[in-house]
Amino acid sequence: MGLTDAFDEPADTQEAVMAATYRALCRHGYAGLTIQRIADEFPKSKSLLYHHYESKDDLLLEFLAFMLEHFESTVPSREYDDAAAHLRGILGYVLPDTLDPERREFTRAMVELQAQAAHDEAYREHFTRSSRFFHDRIETVVECGIEEGVFREVDPDRIATLVVTAIDGARFRRSTAEVEETVPALRAELEATLESRLFADGTAGSSDASRDVEGVDGRPNGERGVDERPDASDDGGER
Amino acid sequence: MGLTDAFDEPADTQEAVMAATYRALCRHGYAGLTIQRIADEFPKSKSLLYHHYESKDDLLLEFLAFMLEHFESTVPSREYDDAAAHLRGILGYVLPDTLDPERREFTRAMVELQAQAAHDEAYREHFTRSSRFFHDRIETVVECGIEEGVFREVDPDRIATLVVTAIDGARFRRSTAEVEETVPALRAELEATLESRLFADGTAGSSDASRDVEGVDGRPNGERGVDERPDASDDGGER
DNA sequence: TTGTGCTGACTGAACGTTCAGTCACCAATG
DNA sequence: CATTGGTGACTGAACGTTCAGTCAGCACAA
Incomplete structure (x- = not known):
């Protein structure tokens, strides 16, 4: 039921604490997170936390470091031959x-956590690094797409920044407003808009940029499903 | 030095409280915001706040309601004849x-505030409304663009969602990570990508979608400046 | 006198953190 | 083998602080 095997059967106390923190965050959010509540999520005492x-x-x-490490090792990386499909896979x-x-709940807690970075230097450093990792991953994909001749000669750095920003925005919004129903359409639109920029002018790519105009909500058509990864649900995938 | 005239010379106690809250938020952020610190920002006492x-x-x-009202009345609306310029103006x-x-500082505090919506129903309602307002504004602009024949027949609702999401992401990221230098390029890329989707195929519009490929940082060229509004700085412009 | 805007002192609860001490375990010593 | 000393994981009970919220009462206007 947890995030990783390590969470279901923690090998040592440190792993158990990470698991307890994860659970406490899910249950109470960052705002409601207390040392006591972390302690409540595992069989040891509150004081022990201060021992470690x-x-x-x-x-x-x-x-946060623990989660980032986990995330870095599970985000899709090598299982695509098509750059566009890879991009959709990450999305x-x-x-x-x-x-x-x-x-x-966990996504919400992570958003709360990230918001702390607004006034906490250490948090800020973490999320800067975390953000950079993600940016670089996407940048690489775009670079590959260009080298392979499937993308136009856009600026990969800028595209990556745009994508990362859109993703952050979506996580932020879905956690702080009632916009859950709009997420699928948002992702489709993001993909369509990106492809319109990356392919364009009939250069390459089979993407028909106007394919989803009529679908007001829900998934536009059957163009997804090809790139769904099997394990996309067992994991926090937060940054 | 404040946000509005009302803040520099509050007409009544309620306005003074709003101004004090604004200042306290800027100085201490949401995490550091206490009733006492709001009281410290104006000549009346802490207890008075509980009186009102x-x-x-x-x-x-x-x-939040106060700020939203202010924002609604100051976001650019009618001073453009070109839909694309209007969009850039809002951006x-x-x-x-x-x-x-x-x-x-204020933007950071607003991001912290919005993050509270992750686990607070009332906040969530507010930001849902606030987000919808903004979405609708943009949607209208896109609709106009289509009617005027300058945009392709995209889905205005979806485009608006995408834009709002990107903006939220940018505000979130610039407040919680060290990415300030990337903002101008991000905005340029967002504009370029949008235009590539909205115009495209040589239908209409003078936008050259590839114009800013070579500018690695800073403003791509001289394409901005036309749409800068004179009062874009005296205001929080938060949502 | 009645009411209103306002105040300073106060309270109760929550929470992070500390600390003295217990317990299980292990290695060295006699 | 039995004893001793030492170590690190762990605990329960506090301590100190911070804060939202309360309340009795003051000054002044109608």
């Missing part, structure tokens, strides 16, 4: 059409 | 290339 971590902040920072991974309750 | 507002939450909700308004310190 200097402070609440220290613990949370460790947790589908971090921006699933629907979120099961656990993952929805 | 039921609770801290009540006060903050009023503040430039909510996503300025640089943020003076006060506005940067």
